[in-house]
Amino acid sequence: MxxxxxxxxxxxxxxxxxxxxxxxxxxxxxxxxxxxxxxxxxxxxxxxxxxxxxxxxxxxxxxxxxxxxxxxxxxxxxxxxxxxxxxxxxxxxxxxxxxxxxxxxxxxxxxxxxxxxxxxxxxxxxxxxxxxxxxxxxxxxxxxxxxxxxxxxxxPAHFRGKQLGVGTDTWKFADELRAGKITQADFDELESAAKPxxxxxxxxxxxxxxxxxxxxxxxxxxxxxxxxxxxxxxxxxxxxxxxxxxxxxxxxxxxxxxxxxxxxxxxxxxxxxxxxxxxxxxxxxxxxxxxxxxxxxxxxxxxxxxxxxxxxxxxxxxxxxxxxxxxxxxxxxxxxxxxxxxxxxxxxxxxxxxxxxxVNAPEPDGVVVSSLDEPFDASGGIAVVRGSLAPNGAVIKRSAASKDLLQHKGSAIVFEDIYDLGRRIDDPELDVTEDSVLVLRNSGPVGAPGMPEWGMLPIPEKLLRKGVRDLVRISDARMSGTAFGTTVLHVSPEAAAGGPLAIVRDGDPIVLDVKNQRLDLDLPAEEIENRLAELKLPEPKYRRGYGRLFIEHVNQAHEGCDFDFLKGLPDEEPQRLPYGLMSGWQGGW
Incomplete structure (x- = not known):
């Protein structure tokens, strides 16, 4: 100092x-x-x-x-x-x-x-x-x-001799419970230890x-x-x-x-x-x-x-x-x-x-922190993808994804919103395989609203019981920073704003190619254009109050989801003082 x-x-x-x-x-x-x-x-x-x-x-x-x-x-x-x-x-x-x-x-x-x-x-x-x-x-x-x-x-949490993170390990144990690998009593015991x-x-x-x-x-x-x-x-x-x-x-x-x-x-x-x-x-x-x-x-x-x-x-x-x-x-x-x-x-x-x-910090220990010459991964943790399904971009945490799914083509299974997901994700009749691509829409800034952390869609129970622990999942939502999996997030524009995510149908082929930064709905351009032309936007979730202000003024994910009227004005100095007289003999508070 x-x-x-x-x-x-x-x-x-x-x-x-x-x-x-x-x-x-x-x-x-x-x-x-x-x-x-x-x-x-x-x-x-x-x-x-x-x-x-x-x-x-x-x-x-x-x-x-x-x-x-x-x-x-x-x-x-x-x-x-x-x-x-x-x-x-x-x-x-x-x-x-x-x-x-x-x-x-x-x-x-x-x-x-x-x-x-x-x-x-x-x-x-x-x-x-x-x-x-x-x-x-x-x-x-x-x-x-x-x-x-x-x-x-x-x-750190400790549970049965293991050191746990507050979120990452909780999501893993939840999958093990749904897969029948641990009991509800085990999960209840974890609850008391999870946040120490x-x-x-x-x-x-x-x-x-x-x-x-x-x-x-x-x-x-x-x-x-x-x-x-x-x-x-x-x-x-x-x-x-x-x-x-x-x-x-x-x-x-x-x-x-x-x-x-x-x-x-x-x-x-x-x-x-x-x-x-x-x-x-x-x-x-x-x-x-x-x-x-x-x-x-x-x-x-x-x-x-x-x-x-x-x-x-x-x-x-x-x-x-x-x-x-x-x-x-x-x-x-x-x-x-x-x-x-x-x-x-x-x-x-x-x-x-x-x-x-x-400048005086310790050198990397090679265990928790590595040098640039011997990294844990050759590239950074997050990648940006674009394409016919995300014209303004989407993101994926590739460092926490399955490497074999970073280049993938599969058929879509579409969930209209989080409530539809909750009703059907564990339905034994759900036509899902390990090659499927799960799609959740109407979960972005306007559609959800508020762009919740719903993007780590749960793996269907019948696949968990077969040992499947990851699928390609795509949404206009976010996900917890503690979460993991091959999840494409922040698809922009979101479905509720008329983005292509809104026109995906069950069975549509979707291509994810992280290396080439692509996320595409693998349909003819004419078909995509026709579906977009027929699209009707959903009714707003709020008609009054802060909720209405939010959905009317929030920007899309690729711009940060701030309100359009809060952006800084590069040609003006920030207003550092309030309006009003600071001295004098006028009365009032």
């Missing part, structure tokens, strides 16, 4: 509220004094807002009160005034139809809270899947100095992926992404984050717009591919980039994936968990191994370059 600059209170953003010696300043100062602070608590001190996504409905973030206290301690040590405020919190397991439907709402909450209040710098506390991108998106749009502290992965502590996913699911990418983007202090949630070093990291927030407030930077550059996004995508991370990160990075006016394209992910080997051996793409990754040196060790592929001079919230944060 750089030396703290000299304080200049009148240059602070909060001084617009608190400095004037008039009625308006009086009202603003007494609002703080009513909470038990003296007027000296805000005199010549930067105000640090702590955006806390703690909630008893979000087990991943349940320890955030303690983290917020540690951040406050750091802020006070550095001479600032910490003020904590709540944000919407998004719990991946409990929110229906999907936490993704509310990511943009949370981003709006964060953005408007930051802009409206007298804050000089922000500390974001996020962990569970959508809380991290939502907070980053909101902070990027508000564009005052911001630093993030993530919650850390939970402790606070913190987010213990494998490289969406939360662990996004927190890792925060470090590659330069939005947190180096080395803090993968510290376990219950490790005392996470509290120390929180304290250091609070101290750094004060420095950023006094120097008035760096701001998100200065950190979230094209080079930073390339760094994040490189890390995503190297760790075999969640496909959900693609949607979030696309949305975040557009908040800062950068038109990141889906094809950029494939370009970077092709030149980036997978060098991290963590589930679901590998063997180990994030705790072992941390013990092997964490994200700094991964970044150090990736150094030839990175924009090393990208600025971070530390005030230093990205390289400065990893």
């Amino acid at each position: 750089k030396d703290m600059p000299d304080s200049n209170y009148n240059n602070l953003r909060s001084a617009r509220w608190f400095a004037p010696h008039d009625l308006t300043g009086f009202v603003h100062r007494t609002a703080i004094q009513a909470e038990g602070f003296s007027r000296f608590a805000i005199k010549d001190k930067p105000v640090i807002g702590i955006a806390n996504s703690w909630s008893e409905l979000v087990n991943c973030n349940i320890h955030f009160k303690l983290l917020a206290d540690a951040v406050k301690r750091g802020v006070l040590m550095a001479g600032g005034l910490p003020l904590e405020f709540p944000t919407i919190s998004l719990g991946e397991s409990l929110m229906k139809p999907s936490a993704m439907q509310f990511r943009n709402l949370m981003a709006m909450d964060v953005e408007e809270s930051i802009r409206a209040y007298p804050l000089d710098a922000i500390v974001l506390l996020g962990g569970c899947d959508k809380t991290v991108p939502a907070q980053l998106m909101g902070a990027a749009s508000a564009d005052i100095p911001t630093i993030m502290l993530t919650g850390g992965p939970q402790e 502590s606070a913190g987010h996913c213990s494998e490289m699911g969406t939360a662990s992926t996004m927190t890792s990418l925060v470090e590659a983007l330069g939005m947190c202090l180096p080395g803090t992404a993968s510290i376990p949630a219950v490790d005392s070093r996470r509290g120390a990291a929180a304290e250091a984050t609070g101290r750094r927030a004060v420095e950023m407030a006094l120097s008035q930077g760096p701001k998100p717009s200065e950190v979230l550059t094209k080079e930073a996004f390339d760094n994040a995508i490189t890390l995503l591919m190297a760790v075999g991370g969640s496909t959900n990160a693609v949607v979030h990075l696309l949305a975040l980039a557009r908040r800062v006016g950068y038109e990141l394209e889906l094809d950029r992910f494939h370009q970077i994936s092709e030149r980036t080997p997978r060098i991290v051996n963590v589930r679901p793409s590998g063997e180990y968990l994030v705790k072992q990754l941390f013990e092997a040196g964490g994200i700094p060790t991964v970044l150090k191994a990736l150094s030839p592929l990175l924009n090393k001079d990208a600025i971070t919230v530390s005030g230093e370059t990205l390289e400065k944060g990893y």
Whole structure:
């Protein structure tokens, strides 16, 4: 970190509220004094807002009160005034139809809270899947100095002598139960052991992926992404984050717009591919980039994936968990191994370059983290495919797919929506073989709505009992970052928006060719055009409220599923201050 600059209170953003010696300043100062602070608590001190996504409905973030206290301690040590405020919190397991439907709402909450209040710098506390991108998106749009502290992965689960991940192994045990390999009593016993502590996913699911990418983007202090949630070093990291927030407030930077550059996004995508991370990160990075006016394209992910080997051996793409990754040196060790592929001079919230944060990291151990010369896979974890079934693209996590299915032709079995899937997937009369291609539609941003994690379609029970554990599956949905299998996701445009997925019929031949980036409905072009011309779009799921706003304004997956009116304006400076008079003798609140 750089030396703290000299304080200049009148240059602070909060001084617009608190400095004037008039009625308006009086009202603003007494609002703080009513909470038990003296007027000296805000005199010549930067105000640090702590955006806390703690909630008893979000087990991943349940320890955030303690983290917020540690951040406050750091802020006070550095001479600032910490003020904590709540944000919407998004719990991946409990929110229906999907936490993704509310990511943009949370981003709006964060953005408007930051802009409206007298804050000089922000500390974001996020962990569970959508809380991290939502907070980053909101902070990027508000564009005052911001630093993030993530919650850390939970402790590994242990069950009958084996160490388990929270999601990856649960999905495997569920298949074993449906296949008749374990009993319901076995599965019930697993339930009590599956989530042993606070913190987010213990494998490289969406939360662990996004927190890792925060470090590659330069939005947190180096080395803090993968510290376990219950490790005392996470509290120390929180304290250091609070101290750094004060420095950023006094120097008035760096701001998100200065950190979230094209080079930073390339760094994040490189890390995503190297760790075999969640496909959900693609949607979030696309949305975040557009908040800062950068038109990141889906094809950029494939370009970077092709030149980036997978060098991290963590589930679901590998063997180990994030705790072992941390013990092997964490994200700094991964970044150090990736150094030839990175924009090393990208600025971070530390005030230093990205390289400065990893230069002294341990070397790869060859077990959890490999070198570029001896990778676990020659190319990155995620591939992009296009074709007559996905004109605007789709994604597949090839590092967690069956290699023999990455080039495949099979007949479609179509499920109209998630309810149809639930009714028929285990029907003994379902005409399915191991060569079939399961298709789920009306599960995208508009159709579901909210693009839930339904894309890992279950294997029909009658195939599970024959030993089949993977099929090609295609949908306009997402899937859990902890999930695996040959699943093509985020098909764009989605069925409910008139995409070709809506016209697929049972028995239609579908071709997947990941090597050549193809996903095709293998029918004559004229037949496809005729079916599209006859297509009628479904009625909207919502007629009022936030749901209606969502379906009327959400972008498609290849653009990040943000609202069309929240995109950054590249020809305009971000609005960093609210409207309204900050001084004078007018009354009212």
